Amino acid sequence: MSAAPGLPPGLGLRIKAADRLGEVLAGAHFAPLDQSDIADPRDRALANRMVTVALRRHGHLDHVLAALLERGMPKKSGNFAAILRLALAQLLFMPETGAHSAVHLGVEAMRRDPRSRHLASLTNAVLRRAQARTAEFTGLDPQLLIPEWLRKRWAKAYGDAAIAAFAQALIEGAPLDITAKDPEAAAMALGADRLYGDTIRLSERDRPLAELAGFAEGGWWVQDAAAALPARLVNLPAGARVLDICAAPGGKTAQLIKAGYRVTALDADETRLERLKSNLDRLGYEAEIIAADALAFEPDERFDAVLLDAPCTATGTFRRHPELLWQKRPADISDRAALQRRLIAQAAKCLNPGGVLVYCVCSLEPEEGDAQREAAEAAGLVPMPITAGEGEWPAGALQADGTLRSHPGLIVGEKGGTLDGFHVARFRRG
Numbered sequence: 001m002s003a004a005p006g007l008p009p010g011l012g013l014r015i016k017a018a019d020r021l022g023e024v025l026a027g028a029h030f031a032p033l034d035q036s037d038i039a040d041p042r043d044r045a046l047a048n049r050m051v052t053v054a055l056r057r058h059g060h061l062d063h064v065l066a067a068l069l070e071r072g073m074p075k076k077s078g079n080f081a082a083i084l085r086l087a088l089a090q091l092l093f094m095p096e097t098g099a100h101s102a103v104h105l106g107v108e109a110m111r112r113d114p115r116s117r118h119l120a121s122l123t124n125a126v127l128r129r130a131q132a133r134t135a136e137f138t139g140l141d142p143q144l145l146i147p148e149w150l151r152k153r154w155a156k157a158y159g160d161a162a163i164a165a166f167a168q169a170l171i172e173g174a175p176l177d178i179t180a181k182d183p184e185a186a187a188m189a190l191g192a193d194r195l196y197g198d199t200i201r202l203s204e205r206d207r208p209l210a211e212l213a214g215f216a217e218g219g220w221w222v223q224d225a226a227a228a229l230p231a232r233l234v235n236l237p238a239g240a241r242v243l244d245i246c247a248a249p250g251g252k253t254a255q256l257i258k259a260g261y262r263v264t265a266l267d268a269d270e271t272r273l274e275r276l277k278s279n280l281d282r283l284g285y286e287a288e289i290i291a292a293d294a295l296a297f298e299p300d301e302r303f304d305a306v307l308l309d310a311p312c313t314a315t316g317t318f319r320r321h322p323e324l325l326w327q328k329r330p331a332d333i334s335d336r337a338a339l340q341r342r343l344i345a346q347a348a349k350c351l352n353p354g355g356v357l358v359y360c361v362c363s364l365e366p367e368e369g370d371a372q373r374e375a376a377e378a379a380g381l382v383p384m385p386i387t388a389g390e391g392e393w394p395a396g397a398l399q400a401d402g403t404l405r406s407h408p409g410l411i412v413g414e415k416g417g418t419l420d421g422f423h424v425a426r427f428r429r430g
């Protein structure tokens with residue numbers, strides 16, 4: 001069934017997918033196509049998979065395009081790049097969808113775009129040449145999937161072997177990780193595996209989230225296994241007052257409430273706070289919610305703990321957001337690191353003497369992680385090392401200095417999946 005009436009089967013969804021890919025190539029964050037874009041669930045799933053594969057394989061597609069477009073990318077070519085990348089992704093990396101359909105519908109999609117229809121025969125030629133070189137292009141070095149500047153940084157921080165693992169994790173994508181109120185019952189109801197703590201993992205999913213067992217009843221929320229680590233490290237008695245200072249959309253707020261703390265959830269972004277509110281409502285959880293700039297926040301009463309899940313480059317989430325690999329620039333790292341230093345200083349001011357700060361970022365960059373210890377110490381905080389006996393985390397994540405470092409090269413669970421990159425450090429106000 002076609003996603004748009006009057007178009008040949010399968011063409012409408014490709015046009016929608018190419019439009020979405022075009023937006024991401026122009027710098028937008030990838031938001032999956034939803035029901036309002038493509039009504040048929042199977043068409044929608046295919047379209048989203050095509051965009052995702054094109055984004056995961058971006059580095060390989062760069063190489064293929066450089067090899068096949070002798071005169072480079074044509075100027076003023078409308079959606080040419082997105083349509084071609086999508087067709088190449090399908091042809092080379094989604095063989096189960098059929099080479100004929102990749103070529104034929106790719107060329108048809110190009111014909112339907114008024115700004116790029118003059119390039120339909122070039123498209124046909126490029127796709128046919130790619131098809132003839134399938135073995136070569138599907139055998140490209142996986143490390144080409146990571147831009148060189150990031151590859152160099154990550155090799156320095158995590159070693160060469162980690163780069164190969166990161167590239168593999170990028171190709172495979174992320175499973176659905178869930179934090180459950182009752183992990184044993186939820187794992188049973190969903191056919192999921194238990195990882196550690198209250199995290200369970202669903203490797204295969206055949207329906208939308210809202211239709212999964214326990215969602216409507218508020219039995220669980222989506223949260224990567226690594227993202228679930230920081231809130232557990234607050235480790236205070238139930239009833240403690242905890243400020244979640246960059247809280248939305250609320251995954252960690254929900255964990256803090258589950259742990260029995262009295263939680264204040266603050267965020268500067270009102271739209272994201274709406275999502276936090278509706279997430280907590282679904283879970284039947286309550287928190288004090290404050291829309292404010294953390295940098296200007298002066299609480300009436302200080303807190304026993306602050307969780308600072310700081311805005312960051314989010315490079316640790318590349319399995320879910322592969323576009324970040326190609327959108328981030330070195331200046332983003334220094335920019336975020338500077339904001340994080342200011343937030344750490346502000347978070348320290350919100351703590352009672354002896355209060356605990358848990359600082360975390362979903363970034364793989366040392367400037368946003370280990371290096372921020374200096375900013376914490378400058379704000380009057382002392383390191384409070386995380387210890388081996390106080391929780392469960394992936395083997396290899398606990399570092400000698402008592403901070404946690406997860407990355408998509410670490411293996412978790414019996415089925416051997418990976419997890420996001422997170423840095424977690426804990427401090428106490430002196």
Ligand SMILES: C[S@@+](CC[C@H](N)C(=O)[O-])C[C@H]1O[C@@H](n2cnc3c(N)ncnc32)[C@H](O)[C@@H]1O
Pocket residue numbers: 245246247248249250251252253266267268269272292293294295309310311312
């Ligand atoms: C990494 S996200 C938080 C994710 C959240 N902790 C969770 O687990 O669901 C960072 C958040 O920081 C917020 N933020 C960025 N700058 C801020 C500021 N100056 N004051 C308050 N919130 C800010 C963003 O709106 C964003 O929601």
